[in-house]
Amino acid sequence: MTTDASDTSLVQRVQRGDRGAFDALVLKYQHKVVKLVLRYVRNPAEAEDVAQEAFIKAYRALPNFRGDSAFYTWLYRIAINTAKNAIVARDRNPVDFDLDLTDPEEPYSMHNRLKDPDTPEGLVLTDEIRSTVNAAMEALPEDLRTAIVLRELEGLSYEEIAARMGCPVGTVRSRIFRAREAIDGRLREVFEGGLGRAEELG
Amino acid sequence: MNNEERDSQLSAMFDDELPTGECELLARRLARDPVLQARWGRYAAIGACLKGQEGVRLPGHNSVADHVRIALGGEVIHGQPVPEQAKAGGGSLIPRWLMPLGMAGSAAAVAAVAIVWMRTQAPVVAVAQSSAPAPGRGAAPPVQMQTMPVAPVLSPQISVTAPQVLQVDVAMQGAGSAPGLKSRERDSYVVPAPSLNQPMVLLPARDANYQGSPAQYPGPVH
Numbered sequence: 505m506t507t508d509a510s511d512t513s514l515v516q517r518v519q520r521g522d523r524g525a526f527d528a529l530v531l532k533y534q535h536k537v538v539k540l541v542l543r544y545v546r547n548p549a550e551a552e553d554v555a556q557e558a559f560i561k562a563y564r565a566l567p568n569f570r571g572d573s574a575f576y577t578w579l580y581r582i583a584i585n586t587a588k589n590a591i592v593a594r595d596r597n598p599v600d601f602d603l604d605l606t607d608p609e610e611p612y613s614m615h616n617r618l619k620d621p622d623t624p625e626g627l628v629l630t631d632e633i634r635s636t637v638n639a640a641m642e643a644l645p646e647d648l649r650t651a652i653v654l655r656e657l658e659g660l661s662y663e664e665i666a667a668r669m670g671c672p673v674g675t676v677r678s679r680i681f682r683a684r685e686a687i688d689g690r691l692r693e694v695f696e697g698g699l700g701r702a703e704e705l706g
Numbered sequence: 707m708n709n710e711e712r713d714s715q716l717s718a719m720f721d722d723e724l725p726t727g728e729c730e731l732l733a734r735r736l737a738r739d740p741v742l743q744a745r746w747g748r749y750a751a752i753g754a755c756l757k758g759q760e761g762v763r764l765p766g767h768n769s770v771a772d773h774v775r776i777a778l779g780g781e782v783i784h785g786q787p788v789p790e791q792a793k794a795g796g797g798s799l800i801p802r803w804l805m806p807l808g809m810a811g812s813a814a815a816v817a818a819v820a821i822v823w824m825r826t827q828a829p830v831v832a833v834a835q836s837s838a839p840a841p842g843r844g845a846a847p848p849v850q851m852q853t854m855p856v857a858p859v860l861s862p863q864i865s866v867t868a869p870q871v872l873q874v875d876v877a878m879q880g881a882g883s884a885p886g887l888k889s890r891e892r893d894s895y896v897v898p899a900p901s902l903n904q905p906m907v908l909l910p911a912r913d914a915n916y917q918g919s920p921a922q923y924p925g926p927v928h
Binding site for chain 2: 534
């Protein structure tokens with residue numbers, strides 16, 4: 505199995521001018537990058553801003569990405585540098601919370617900085633997702649739950665999981681897929697057609 | 707492939723456990739299919755939730771990915787694609803089987819340029835068949851040789867430096883006016899279209915059966 509084959513395929517598509525492939529990369533790594541940036545900025549809303557800026561920088565730098573390292577390693581460096589720059593910029597220009605946020609001249613990031621995910625709506629939404637995922641996990645058969653936990657929490661490869669569970673690699677792939685499908689089905693039930701119950705609560 | 711098989715592949719691709727060839731096909735589809743992208747995004751959200759991460763968002767629900775998509779708008783970049791096996795010690799964008807063709811093309815181009823240069827240096831005048839002047843008349847207008855465009859480069863990844871059109875203008879002097887030249891027979895020049903296997907050679911039509919090395923071609927026998 506080629507390590508990083510999926511990222512390489514997507515990166516190649518982006519470099520050929522396929523924007524949709526970059527959207528897939530952002531979807532895959534957005535949570536990881538936000539978590540990384542939170543080590544520096546310690547504010548979820550600001551972390552989202554910095555992550556967004558890092559992804560935009562990465563997109564514009566992708567023509568120069570030669571694949572000498574894994575895509576995420578490269579993205580990781582960009583995110584760290586962006587976070588450090590954000591700290592320096594913030595220290596130089598402390599945010600004035602009396603700014604008129606309806607002023608269209610204000611930078612886009614300023615609007616974002618002062619909203620999600622710390623708003624009550626954002627927090628409720630996050631809790632809703634987490635509780636839905638946890639409930640779906642509880643309902644999974646043991647073998648599916650074990651497989652996805654070993655993958656997502658332990659970070660084991662399919663081969664390692666197969667050795668651990670004493671089953672073929674194909675079975676591991678199938679179990680992880682079925683576990684995800686079951687959880688995803690619950691998420692779609694709850695959030696299909698908008699913000700789900702969280703929106704109703706708001 | 708049914709949807710379940712496709713989604714199973716998507717799950718494996720998300721874990722970097724899908725073979726490269728299948729990845730490329732699925733990546734193409736993933737980049738264009740919003741339904742598949744939403745599923746992909748939910749897989750990421752599920753993983754983040756299981757890891758206990760705060761602030762997890764679903765695609766389309768004010769996530770970072772949504773903001774990035776809006777911020778970039780229709781901005782499109784182009785770059786040199788990452789080599790297939792960059793991580794495995796480097797590869798090449800040119801298929802291995804195509805490399806000899808690329809080298810043959812380059813060699814043919816160089817040979818053609820060298821022969822054209824030789825012909826223009828040699829004391830031989832080319833006369834196009836269709837416009838040969840009557841013997842004994844005064845200076846004739848310049849004659850343009852028959853030209854043929856060189857075939858385009860075989861592959862966009864092969865760089866052949868040959869000019870697109872080989873064109874040699876020879877100013878023909880009137881009969882008897884060129885010292886050392888007694889008679890002029892009509893010569894038409896053939897520029898064969900470059901073949902994949904044969905170097906391109908510029909030979910007079912009547913010497914087209916010349917079998918020797920192009921570099922040693924002595925010129926037409928008079």
